[in-house]
Amino acid sequence: MPIRPKLALVGTGGTIAATTQSNTGLTDYDITQGVHTLLQAVPGINELADLECHQVFNVDSRAMGSLMLLELSHKLNELLARPDINGAVVTHGTDTLEESAFFLHLTLKTDKPVVMVAAMRPASALSADGPLNLYQAVQVACSSLAQDQGVLVLLNDQIHSARFLSKQHTTLTSAFGSPDAGPLGLVAGGQPRFMMRSLLPHTHSSLFDVRSCTACLKFRSFTITPIRWRNCIATQHKAVCKALWWRQPATAA
Ligand code: ASP
Numbered sequence: 001m002p003i004r005p006k007l008a009l010v011g012t013g014g015t016i017a018a019t020t021q022s023n024t025g026l027t028d029y030d031i032t033q034g035v036h037t038l039l040q041a042v043p044g045i046n047e048l049a050d051l052e053c054h055q056v057f058n059v060d061s062r063a064m065g066s067l068m069l070l071e072l073s074h075k076l077n078e079l080l081a082r083p084d085i086n087g088a089v090v091t092h093g094t095d096t097l098e099e100s101a102f103f104l105h106l107t108l109k110t111d112k113p114v115v116m117v118a119a120m121r122p123a124s125a126l127s128a129d130g131p132l133n134l135y136q137a138v139q140v141a142c143s144s145l146a147q148d149q150g151v152l153v154l155l156n157d158q159i160h161s162a163r164f165l166s167k168q169h170t171t172l173t174s175a176f177g178s179p180d181a182g183p184l185g186l187v188a189g190g191q192p193r194f195m196m197r198s199l200l201p202h203t204h205s206s207l208f209d210v211r212s213c214t215a216c217l218k219f220r221s222f223t224i225t226p227i228r229w230r231n232c233i234a235t236q237h238k239a240v241c242k243a244l245w246w247r248q249p250a251t252a253a
Contacts, residue, residue, distance in 0.1 A: 001144045005086035006050040008079040009138075011035030012072065012100075013059040014093025016119035016130040026171070029122040031058055035091060041123060041131045048138050051089075054079070061093025061100070069100055070210060073107045077211055080110040087113035087141040091134070094118045094167055094175065097153065101162035105151040106206045113146035114203075116153045116162070120173045129156070129173045136187040143192045149184065150202030159185040161198040 011017065011034055018029035035053045039045055056075050057068060072090075079085050092100055101116050108114060117137035119130030137154040140146050151162035155176050164178035177183075185194035201207075 001086060001142065001147070004047075004049060005142050006052060006084055007138065007141050008076075008085050008088040009035050009039075009051045009053050010072075010076065010079070010088060010090045011038070011053070011055045012057045012061070012064070012090065012092050014061050014091060014095075014097075014118050015122050016091050016093075016117065016133070017058060018122040019124035020122050023124050023126045026121055026125055029124075031060060033123055034058060038091065038123065038130065038134060041128075042135050045135050045138055048135075049086075049142055051138070052085070059093070061096040064093075064096050064100060069103050070213060072100065073104055073210055076104065076108055076114065077110070080108065080112050080114070085112070087115070087146070089134070089137045089141050090114070090116045092116050092118050094120060094155075097176075098162070098165045098167055101151050101153050101165055105162035105202050106208045107210045108151065108203045109209065109211065110203055111148040113141040113143065113149070114151045115141045115146065116151060118153075118155055120155075120171065120175055136192070139187060140192045145185075145192065145194045148203075149194075150198060152184065154187070157187050158183040159187070159192060159194065163198055163200055163202065 013031045015029060017033040017038060018031045020029045034055050056072055076088055080088060097116060097118050115137045117133050119128065119133055121128045123130050133155055140152060140154055140159055146152060153160045153162055153165050156174050160176060160178045160183050164181040166177055166179055167175055168177050169175040184196045185192060
């Protein structure tokens with residue numbers, strides 16, 4: 001990893017990109033900020049990495065349809081295949097973060113660091129958590145220890161594997177956990193520190209390859225037609241992803 005790596009910063013929306021009328025209002029927000037704007041609230045972030053911004057969507061993550069997930073996977077596969085890109089950071093809403101993260105964990109064909117990041121408080125809030133989360137996500141993506149770990153998720157100083165991530169609270173900045181495993185690490189003393197690695201297959205060692213998929217995903221005997229795919233509402237994503245996982249032998253996903 002170069003001293004100042006080049007990372008793709010991919011924006012999809014979420015509370016991290018949202019603003020409210022007052023800085024004590026935490027819920028009635030609109031998604032107004034692109035990734036370029038988010039960077040302005042994070043002093044020193046451009047010293048960590050050369051960040052190439054890509055705004056793929058700017059939506060509440062409840063609107064993340066399955067075709068959008070596929071598009072996000074395509075975009076990241078394309079960016080991560082570039083020799084000049086050392087890793088990626090993806091901003092996302094928290095409501096379907098675990099589903100999108102798990103989908104990308106199984107479908108990105110890379111061993112480069114990929115870190116998803118979100119916030120529980122809007123960008124306009126007093127003590128917004130987004131700027132520090134974004135700074136730490138970039139720090140993690142710059143770490144050689146994040147190499148070949150699949151998709152990682154950074155919130156509240158903790159580094160989670162997408163495989164185990166779960167949103168467990170509606171409002172707390174500590175809303176996310178990894179109930180079956182615990183976080184893989186944390187950012188402490190200004191540095192990412194890993195305590196564990198996930199040994200289960202992911203990214204380049206996952207059997208799932210959606211790079212040539214357009215509207216229809218077919219994994220062995222399990223086919224999702226475009227209509228069913230489109231009709232999947234956000235809360236069903238996890239079930240779909242888990243179904244895809246469980247349809248495979250234990251070593252396959
Ligand atoms: N509704 C928001 C979203 O998922 C919640 C958040 O980002 O915290 O986009």
